[in-house]
Amino acid sequence: xxxxxxxxxxxxxxRMMIPAAVELGIELRVLAEADGMSAGLAAVGVGDYRxxxxxxxxxxxxxxxxxxxxxVPQEILRELVERGVAVHPGPDALLYxxxxxxxxxxxxxxxxxxxxxxxVENSEELAAFLADHGGHAVVKTPRGGYDGKGVRxxxxxxxxDDWFAELGGEGGDALLVEELVDFSRELAQQVARRPSGEIxxxxxxxxxxxxxxxxEVIAPAPHSSGRLADLARQIAVTVAEGIGVTGALAVxxxxxxxxxxxxxxxxxxxxxxxxxxMDGSTTGQFEQHLxxxxxxxxGSTATHEEWSVMVNILGGPAAGSLADRYATxxxxxxxxxxxxxxxxxxxxxxxxxxxxxxDDLDDASYQARAAAACFRD
Amino acid sequence: xxxxxxxxxxxxxxRMMIPAAVELGIELRVLAEADGMSAGLAAVGVGDYRxxxxxxxxxxxxxxxxxxxxxVPQEILRELVERGVAVHPGPDALLYxxxxxxxxxxxxxxxxxxxxxxxVENSEELAAFLADHGGHAVVKTPRGGYDGKGVRxxxxxxxxDDWFAELGGEGGDALLVEELVDFSRELAQQVARRPSGEIxxxxxxxxxxxxxxxxEVIAPAPHSSGRLADLARQIAVTVAEGIGVTGALAVxxxxxxxxxxxxxxxxxxxxxxxxxxMDGSTTGQFEQHLxxxxxxxxGSTATHEEWSVMVNILGGPAAGSLADRYATxxxxxxxxxxxxxxxxxxxxxxxxxxxxxxDDLDDASYQARAAAACFRD
Numbered sequence: 001x002x003x004x005x006x007x008x009x010x011x012x013x014x015r016m017m018i019p020a021a022v023e024l025g026i027e028l029r030v031l032a033e034a035d036g037m038s039a040g041l042a043a044v045g046v047g048d049y050r051x052x053x054x055x056x057x058x059x060x061x062x063x064x065x066x067x068x069x070x071x072v073p074q075e076i077l078r079e080l081v082e083r084g085v086a087v088h089p090g091p092d093a094l095l096y097x098x099x100x101x102x103x104x105x106x107x108x109x110x111x112x113x114x115x116x117x118x119x120v121e122n123s124e125e126l127a128a129f130l131a132d133h134g135g136h137a138v139v140k141t142p143r144g145g146y147d148g149k150g151v152r153x154x155x156x157x158x159x160x161d162d163w164f165a166e167l168g169g170e171g172g173d174a175l176l177v178e179e180l181v182d183f184s185r186e187l188a189q190q191v192a193r194r195p196s197g198e199i200x201x202x203x204x205x206x207x208x209x210x211x212x213x214x215x216e217v218i219a220p221a222p223h224s225s226g227r228l229a230d231l232a233r234q235i236a237v238t239v240a241e242g243i244g245v246t247g248a249l250a251v252x253x254x255x256x257x258x259x260x261x262x263x264x265x266x267x268x269x270x271x272x273x274x275x276x277x278m279d280g281s282t283t284g285q286f287e288q289h290l291x292x293x294x295x296x297x298x299g300s301t302a303t304h305e306e307w308s309v310m311v312n313i314l315g316g317p318a319a320g321s322l323a324d325r326y327a328t329x330x331x332x333x334x335x336x337x338x339x340x341x342x343x344x345x346x347x348x349x350x351x352x353x354x355x356x357x358x359d360d361l362d363d364a365s366y367q368a369r370a371a372a373a374c375f376r377d
Numbered sequence: 378x379x380x381x382x383x384x385x386x387x388x389x390x391x392r393m394m395i396p397a398a399v400e401l402g403i404e405l406r407v408l409a410e411a412d413g414m415s416a417g418l419a420a421v422g423v424g425d426y427r428x429x430x431x432x433x434x435x436x437x438x439x440x441x442x443x444x445x446x447x448x449v450p451q452e453i454l455r456e457l458v459e460r461g462v463a464v465h466p467g468p469d470a471l472l473y474x475x476x477x478x479x480x481x482x483x484x485x486x487x488x489x490x491x492x493x494x495x496x497v498e499n500s501e502e503l504a505a506f507l508a509d510h511g512g513h514a515v516v517k518t519p520r521g522g523y524d525g526k527g528v529r530x531x532x533x534x535x536x537x538d539d540w541f542a543e544l545g546g547e548g549g550d551a552l553l554v555e556e557l558v559d560f561s562r563e564l565a566q567q568v569a570r571r572p573s574g575e576i577x578x579x580x581x582x583x584x585x586x587x588x589x590x591x592x593e594v595i596a597p598a599p600h601s602s603g604r605l606a607d608l609a610r611q612i613a614v615t616v617a618e619g620i621g622v623t624g625a626l627a628v629x630x631x632x633x634x635x636x637x638x639x640x641x642x643x644x645x646x647x648x649x650x651x652x653x654x655m656d657g658s659t660t661g662q663f664e665q666h667l668x669x670x671x672x673x674x675x676g677s678t679a680t681h682e683e684w685s686v687m688v689n690i691l692g693g694p695a696a697g698s699l700a701d702r703y704a705t706x707x708x709x710x711x712x713x714x715x716x717x718x719x720x721x722x723x724x725x726x727x728x729x730x731x732x733x734x735x736d737d738l739d740d741a742s743y744q745a746r747a748a749a750a751c752f753r754d
Binding site: 003015016018019020022023024025026041042282283291296297298299300302304305321322323326327330331334335337338339340341342352357 | 380392393395396397399400401402403418419659660668673674675676677679681682698699700703704707708711712714715716717718719729734
């Protein structure tokens, strides 16, 4: 049996599947949107993930199809399934990662705690929601957003007029509006699930966002009770089983100032909140995702040390490459693990990350933050 | 700065450099002897490492040249250095990995403890050595041996006649004879050294040989005093500095029944005795080797857990592939790390390895041995 996993998309998530695939003797093929992308070391086909023929031809060359992102159109996904391709996660699950309105409806059906939300088609409906929620809210485009894009805090109904004006096309016919949650921090719970049902969870983690982009992750989330960790795990298991997710699933959560957990977003793929596991857990999320989509038994999610801290390298140096800073960062921080996505530095772009593990959270945080800072000007 | 490391040889050692290279954004190019070799995922040129023109052309495409094996001829290595190619380890060091007689002479010059040995050109000289050493000895061909090949225990002078008859060609003009060391166990000490001098050591490990092939490694070596560990590290540092090794160096040692350490063999590259570090240490040997040959600061050699046990997968299943056993091994041993070299199973061949780490040596040994056994019939 040669196992060939095809990945649609060739960004850093596909790239970080390569080491796990090499170690397990899994052949990885990537459908890239362009030459020279982050995962370019794997066998690459170039094609648009919205191009039915390109995706179908790519799928013919692999045993299992999975994803670096959630944007492959439903009609293509469903045709793949009809043709007998093993697609993980499948279209019935991906639907809820592709459309935040459907996701909110589904989570409510599953009885999971979510922020107050509504489907709004125009500024009058938005005005009504604002009036009920203290005059402010978060408006989201249901499709296509990521890393803070497609998300806007509004304090007046007209502040979403441009998005209402665009409705009716591929973006759908309504916006999602949610209460502005009074949260004390953001958390994420990652699990992996096999088609045959086995599911494992990593520890609950705390995520820190800067300008809407994940900047830092602490595993496990500090000051978390066993009750909180149990609740988060139960939420993620309910999501995974309730919508049939296969592969890695990250559930982003708000911890409210009054101690509740609310589901914010879902990611049905390896996720930035799980990068720490590559260096901090027996089984990293990329290996686990490959095992899960191949329906192989899942690996231990035990941690190496008490704490793992992951800090993103956002932007990178104004001139030159990340590697130009290796002499500095490696001499100052010999215990930090450096991950370089092979992408050109650009302001705000995720170009790599660093992870530090240890028994002392303050020291691990210092090491990871200071190492990441070496890559900035 | 894009860093391009060229590796001569495309076996599993080159293959296991790929994950480390991907994470650090290092471009890896491999000179393979044939298509379809273990490290075939990297950018591959096909050529014979004994072919001067092929090696020189390959070297022109990389920033640093290193090796999966030690067999590139000295005259090619020296021409590369003369042309300004960064070759690590360099020819002056590799000489002692290529010729065991020179190695014995050099270690003696460095004042390091070695078994009694002699250079023997004929069976009369061998007879004299046998007479002085209880009637038995180990005869080695100075060049080209590995994994027990080119090594023979003899109890009569005529038992090496076939090797004496072959002398005079590429194998040199003499054999190496050594006392049959009365050892209680075999150990290995691995270090890595940068061209600019920095050197780091992993813990001393115990290695177990089966039919002359490494079958198991325990890190750290059990029941080892601090004195023994210090001595082993000092020996390896003396070797590395004394002969100017750059990159990874493994020093194979005998621990004699009367408690001494004697140097057995040297390997100037990542080595089977260091595979455990991929899963058991902050910096695995393949990442460290790449950092060392690029003259980057070296990484921490701290261990994740108290014990790491590595067991080789020798041979593999009689029919089918290693992956056919994944469902079994992964369900029974979810904490074990599986490494598959992508090589066709064949009796006695090293086709992969597994590693287990933990606080309990008996349990880690059980997990690793039982997992490896799942790959056998």
